[in-house]
Amino acid sequence: MAVNKLGSQSIKLNRAPSIVSAAAIVGPKEGEGPLRDYFDVVLEDDYFGENSWEKAESKILRHTAELAIQKAGLAPGDIDCMLGGDLLNQIISSTFAARELGIPFLGLYGACSTIAESLLLGSVLTDGGYADHIVAVTSSHFSSAERQYRFPLEQGNQRPPTSQWTVTGSGAMVLCSAGKGPFITLATTGKVIDMGIKDANNMGAAMAPAAAHTITTHLRDSGLLVSDYDLIATGDLGRVGRDIVVEMVAGEGYDISRIYSDCGIEIFDEQQGVYSGGSGCGCSAVVASSYFYKQLMKGKIGRMMLVATGALLSTTSSQQGESIPGVAHAVTIQSANPGR
């Protein structure tokens, strides 16, 4: 068996790549939420000086990647590869940003799981000696996502209680084979799981089974106990998905309720009118790159599992009657001393 494989779906990163810097830029609504003090930049409006939401999203992603690179004391030319993606068709936010940055680019699509996929593959590249520096970056934008996936905003559609609010923002992290941490020590690649949910306004329920599957597989593969973790954070299941995942994981014999959190719940107050919570490729990316990263740096989180979750639908597949499959990838991040 391959030396760095662990169980059925996991890998160990023996050299434990460091996340040497992180940056998060968010929109005005996110800047009014409970994590406002942790973000690097809160935009005044969601156009960011551009004439379309799509161009604004690409600019946000580019600025976030640049800021993370700068915080690491590096220049774009020092980065071996940019790994990332977004929710827009053909991941145009990421590709147009990569064009401007001039960094070799590997585009990923895992819907809202993309930040974990980027960290997983970035860890492999740095851990295996294939790269010195990687930037992992994803974005989403409420207005560009709504009009692509649901309805034109001008239509003023009502939102059902299970709906979530796509986060406007981007999170970026620079990985390096050397560094003082936080360290990525383990990762689990998810399977595509589908329990037959067809409601595009109930993504939390569509993604929860994939998250539960990845969390339980990770624990089995690694031999770690729930008590070895200070935090297990899913990407954007929201309030509806949270309850499902806790129950499904409990059904497999693991009680994660006391250390479980969801980025989609953390990022907004209930009073902000977001119903079930935040979502989008940017949701887990900005929360991980700001709030969690700072807690890891201070040692307030010793070991966490980031389980970013993606709903793998398109408007075409929905119109053709397909259900919404989910996928979840996990990375284990430790504040210090990965001698496990």
Place this chain on the structure above:
Amino acid sequence: MAVNKLGSQSIKLNRAPSIVSAAAIVGPKEGEGPLRDYFDVVLEDDYFGENSWEKAESKILRHTAELAIQKAGLAPGDIDCMLGGDLLNQIISSTFAARELGIPFLGLYGACSTIAESLLLGSVLTDGGYADHIVAVTSSHFSSAERQYRFPLEQGNQRPPTSQWTVTGSGAMVLCSAGKGPFITLATTGKVIDMGIKDANNMGAAMAPAAAHTITTHLRDSGLLVSDYDLIATGDLGRVGRDIVVEMVAGEGYDISRIYSDCGIEIFDEQQGVYSGGSGCGCSAVVASSYFYKQLMKGKIGRMMLVATGALLSTTSSQQGESIPGVAHAVTIQSANPGR
């Protein structure tokens, strides 16, 4: 510097993962072309028993992956990870296939460069000891691509001479850390390059500069000479893009004209009415998984560079006046004995 890095954008795969099997399934038009005898399956019609072209494309991809796995003497449960993507929004062909196959899945989006991106990342995972077996697979479908990117087929639009014909088909390869070859020995990650082309019917010209940049960077990074290669094959530049890439690479001091080929030119006869040639995620994947793979197995090709090329546009970015950036990733495949 990371031990497996080579120059600015390339890596070396010291354990040289093997492509232990390959499979290609194509549509009827591809089955009438010059490579007809090399494909595993030629479909009788492009619906493949489904009621939409999108569902047909996903089924083609799934059957191709299954066939490649079977030819390797393996079952889906033996595969650590599936890496791949397609041209449809949110890569639904790949994700719905991954759902059926039950293989852990990392979704990629590099437009028509995706098969090289899959082989590059799959090589890293197997070479670095993170996986024993990987399946790399991509697909495209003429009818699903036309209606998503251009016009409804029912409209009967005329095609300009620079236009290309999206290949209906899927190519899959199984990578293993051990094996008797063909071996993947080097890889180069491309940058996103944009020379300002805005015509979605002239993709060859949009992608050619990225291909030229990756080819010259690869040669500089590796120190290999053009004469060390028996074949340099781009993905789907077609006749228009071919001439541009040969000229641009010559401008950098490398004459590749005698060993250069393009999968988009190989797959169709000029008499088939495809104008500049074939294109699509499936184009380079099926040609590499059939014709080139068999030539590598027989030793008729000793060392080749597969440079799959992607045009990174969306209908939204085009409508907003953006030009079409290109990206090209390269992998070096050798028939035997990678002692270089």
